[in-house]
Amino acid sequence: MKHTFSPRPILSPQMVQMIATYNEDGSVDLMNAAWGGQLTQDILVLSLDETHKTVANIERNKCFTLGLPSCKDIVDCDYVGIVSGNKVPEKFANTDLHASKSEEINAPVIEEFPITFECDVHHIVEDEELGYLVLGKVRRILVGEEFLKEKNQFDVEKMDLAFFSPLDNTYRHFGDVAAKAFSCGLAKKK
Numbered sequence: 001m002k003h004t005f006s007p008r009p010i011l012s013p014q015m016v017q018m019i020a021t022y023n024e025d026g027s028v029d030l031m032n033a034a035w036g037g038q039l040t041q042d043i044l045v046l047s048l049d050e051t052h053k054t055v056a057n058i059e060r061n062k063c064f065t066l067g068l069p070s071c072k073d074i075v076d077c078d079y080v081g082i083v084s085g086n087k088v089p090e091k092f093a094n095t096d097l098h099a100s101k102s103e104e105i106n107a108p109v110i111e112e113f114p115i116t117f118e119c120d121v122h123h124i125v126e127d128e129e130l131g132y133l134v135l136g137k138v139r140r141i142l143v144g145e146e147f148l149k150e151k152n153q154f155d156v157e158k159m160d161l162a163f164f165s166p167l168d169n170t171y172r173h174f175g176d177v178a179a180k181a182f183s184c185g186l187a188k189k190k
C-alpha cells in the first residue's frame with residue numbers, strides 16, 4: 001500500500017544554494033535558495049519570492065553569484081534564509097562569512113564557499129502558475145584551490161557541501177559513496 005499526498009516540494013535532497021548580490025549602497029546581501037537547479041550546461045534556474053531584497057538587487061544589477069556552502073557554515077546560511085535584507089540591511093555583517101567582489105560581474109563572491117557560479121541574468125520569467133523564475137547564465141565557476149585534488153579533481157569529502165531535506169526540514173551532509181555512476185550498472189549489461 002502507498003499513501004498518497006497532494007503535490008508539494010519534497011524532491012530531496014536539494015543543494016543549499018546561496019544567492020549573493022549587492023545592495024544599492026554596495027553592501028552585500030545573501031539569501032538561502034532551495035528551489036532551483038541546473039537546467040542546461042550553463043543555465044541555472046532560481047524560483048524566488050518577488051518580495052526578497054535579492055530580487056530587487058538582481059533586477060538592478062542583472063547578475064548574482066550562486067555559492068554552494070560547506071556544512072560548517074550552515075548556521076549563517078540558515079540565518080540569511082530567515083532574515084531579509086529588507087528588514088535587516090546589515091544581515092550579512094551579522095554572519096561570520098567574508099565576501100570579495102567578483103572579477104567578472106558586479107556581485108559578491110563568498111570566500112568560505114567551496115564552489116561559486118558567477119551568473120548574468122539570462123531571462124526572468126513572471127508567470128501566474130510558475131511564479132518568479134530567474135534564469136542565470138553561468139560565466140565562470142570558481143572553486144577554492146584547497147578543495148581540489150591532483151589533476152583538478154574535486155575533493156568532495158573536503159567540500160562537505162550542505163544539502164537541504166524538505167522531507168524533514170533538516171540540513172544534511174553529502175553522505176558516503178554508494179556506488180560508481182555510469183559504471184556499477186555495467187554489471188547488468190548483457
Ligand SMILES: Cc1cc2nc3c(=O)[nH]c(=O)nc-3n(C[C@H](O)[C@H](O)[C@H](O)COP(=O)(O)O)c2cc1C
Nearest residue numbers: 031032033034035048049052053054081083084085
Ligand atoms: C532552507 C531554505 C530554503 C529557502 N529557499 C528559498 C527559495 O528557493 N526561494 C525563495 O524565494 N526563498 C527561499 N528561502 C527564503 C529566503 O532565503 C528568505 O526569505 C531570505 O530572508 C530572503 O532574503 P532577502 O530578502 O535579503 O533577499 C529559503 C529559506 C531557507 C531557510
